[in-house]
Amino acid sequence: MEFRLELVVLPVSDVDRAKAFYQAVGFRLDGDHTSDESYRVVHMTPPGSPCSILFGTGVTTALPGTVRGLHLVVTDIERACLQLRERGVKTGEIFHDTCDMFHRCTDETRRSGPHPQRLKYRSYATFNDPDGNEWVLQEVPA
Known part of the structure; x- marks a missing residue:
């Protein structure tokens, strides 16, 4: 049985600012989904990586900046x-x-x-x- 790390959740305080930053770093935007004001998911992948990051609103209780x-x-x-x-x-x-x-x-x-x-x-x-x-x-x- 393989256990592949494919996603890391990052706590951020401003989703749009984080999205712009990671795009500047060169991460690929895989998805930006909002279902309502309390839930937004942004999924991005570093160049050449099989593992992605996810951040947004309502996706983690961790404090921004703690990773x-x-x-x-x-x-x-x-x-x-x-x-x-x-x-x-x-x-x-x-x-x-x-x-x-x-x-x-x-x-x-x-x-x-x-x-x-x-x-x-x-x-x-x-x-x-x-x-x-x-x-x-x-x-x-x-």
Whole structure:
């Protein structure tokens, strides 16, 4: 039996603002459905991803901006950050972590710049949506 992750629900405070932001990032709009004032669903997919995001009105009780550490894998971290900045998205600096395979959520082992050997899964950068939900770019070279 497969258990595929296909959808992540994001809590946002302003649906139209979030929709415009994710379109600027490059996410594909898969659907925007409203049944009444208390229920609206916006479904979007990152470029090249089998997993989508969903946000809206009446879809979650989570507080806007509380999601942290959603990872988007890219083949070139520097190019991805440049592309986002060209689209008006503020990214954090590129960093690598001196611990093994994954980064810590604190700064104590972070170092500026991509991993010196550009090893897979070792270089990162972050950006936030307008509510503060955090995304992490993670480099996995082709």
